[in-house]
Amino acid sequence: MKYCPNCLQPDTRPNTVFTPEGICPACDYWARLANVDWQERYEILKDLLAQYPRRPGQHWDCIIGVSGGKDSTRQALWVRDKLGLNPLLVCLSYPPEQVTERGTRNVSALIELGFDLVLSSPAPGVWQKLMRAAFDKFTNWARATELALFSSVPQLAIRYNIPLILWGENPGLQLGDLKTLGKTGYDGNNLRYMNTLSGAAMDWMLETGIDLKQLIPYQYPTPEEFDEHALQVVYLGWFLGDWSLTNNGMYSTANGLEIRTDPVENTGDLRGVTSLDEDWVTFNQMIKYYKFGFGRVTDYCNEEIRHGNMTRERGIELVEKYDDAGSDEYISSFCDYIGIGKDQFWDQVHASVNRDLFTIHDDGRITRKFEVGVGL
Numbered sequence: 159m160k161y162c163p164n165c166l167q168p169d170t171r172p173n174t175v176f177t178p179e180g181i182c183p184a185c186d187y188w189a190r191l192a193n194v195d196w197q198e199r200y201e202i203l204k205d206l207l208a209q210y211p212r213r214p215g216q217h218w219d220c221i222i223g224v225s226g227g228k229d230s231t232r233q234a235l236w237v238r239d240k241l242g243l244n245p246l247l248v249c250l251s252y253p254p255e256q257v258t259e260r261g262t263r264n265v266s267a268l269i270e271l272g273f274d275l276v277l278s279s280p281a282p283g284v285w286q287k288l289m290r291a292a293f294d295k296f297t298n299w300a301r302a303t304e305l306a307l308f309s310s311v312p313q314l315a316i317r318y319n320i321p322l323i324l325w326g327e328n329p330g331l332q333l334g335d336l337k338t339l340g341k342t343g344y345d346g347n348n349l350r351y352m353n354t355l356s357g358a359a360m361d362w363m364l365e366t367g368i369d370l371k372q373l374i375p376y377q378y379p380t381p382e383e384f385d386e387h388a389l390q391v392v393y394l395g396w397f398l399g400d401w402s403l404t405n406n407g408m409y410s411t412a413n414g415l416e417i418r419t420d421p422v423e424n425t426g427d428l429r430g431v432t433s434l435d436e437d438w439v440t441f442n443q444m445i446k447y448y449k450f451g452f453g454r455v456t457d458y459c460n461e462e463i464r465h466g467n468m469t470r471e472r473g474i475e476l477v478e479k480y481d482d483a484g485s486d487e488y489i490s491s492f493c494d495y496i497g498i499g500k501d502q503f504w505d506q507v508h509a510s511v512n513r514d515l516f517t518i519h520d521d522g523r524i525t526r527k528f529e530v531g532v533g534l
């Protein structure tokens with residue numbers, strides 16, 4: 159395990175490749191942003207949008223997937239108010255056990271801001287069964303639900319005959335998942351290859367005995383379907399010089415977004431602006447930390463360090479303190495939902511801990527073998 163010398167990204171992130179000098183892809187990208195002509199990019203975006211005129215009889219110019227979170231709120235407002243487009247917002251709804259009241263209020267707020275919004279609700283029984291199966295198989299309950307989240311947007315683009323899909327973050331450039339890079343910095347049609355969506359997705363779901371027909375919400379449209387409907391995913395982050403977790407959070411909060419009030423010890427969320435619509439993602443980040451040696455606090459600090467808002471030393475302190483944050487209350491409600499006991503939860507988590515990176519003690523404590531910012 160090696161760390162990027164600029165930020166706190168270890169090379170254990172799936173699909174990542176550091177430069178020969180040992181710099182992580184996100185820092186490498188950030189360094190090159192200093193020379194970007196943002197006005198030129200804006201012109202490129204205007205030219206691109208001109209290639210997708212509103213279809214005859216159509217009400218909307220493009221589709222945007224929203225969760226009612228900071229990124230999607232900012233995107234929706236920017237697309238409407240700066241680009242002058244009329245987007246159709248698509249929101250995948252969670253079952254009542256999972257969604258937070260804050261999340262539903264944030265989605266309502268978007269509708270009150272004047273947007274048209276389609277809510278897609280996968281069947282709750284199948285959702286719950288898949289979440290349990292994903293946790294059992296991958297110790298990652300979000301494996302299926304993220305598929306539904308990502309798939310709902312191109313699926314509805316096809317259904318509503320709107321070929322242009324505006325997506326926020328480019329996971330290749332902004333996080334370092336290099337398989338998602340397309341022909342250009344804004345081409346998002348390779349989003350399907352991101353770690354979350356890859357890997358014989360249907361097979362394990364079919365093994366649960368759930369009928370293929372019931373898995374429709376979890377099927378990301380194929381490259382052939384993309385071609386047939388001329389779908390184009392465009393990463394908006396490529397055009398926005400100040401696209402970041404913190405900036406999007408501030409911008410959206412100023413426009414009425416309701417954020418978290420629970421402490422960072424529970425969530426690993428330094429500013430309370432992520433995963434506003436549900437709580438279980440917070441301990442999934444803790445599990446990710448035990449698998450790969452980095453969690454959400456690392457992602458936060460990396461961005462702040464790159465932007466010059468935090469020193470690497472301060473980042474190390476925060477990562478050491480909070481990257482394994484997880485709330486007992488949220489873990490309990492999750493266990494109740496998928497029908498397992500807490501012991502079973504921890505047995506499963508322990509089984510997925512990367513033993514090269516961590517030691518599991520007899521009393522259940524998990525401690526790191528690596529030094530944050532230095533490696534192993």
Ligand SMILES: [Zn+2]
Pocket residue numbers: 162163164165166167181182183184185186
């Ligand atoms: Zn870096």
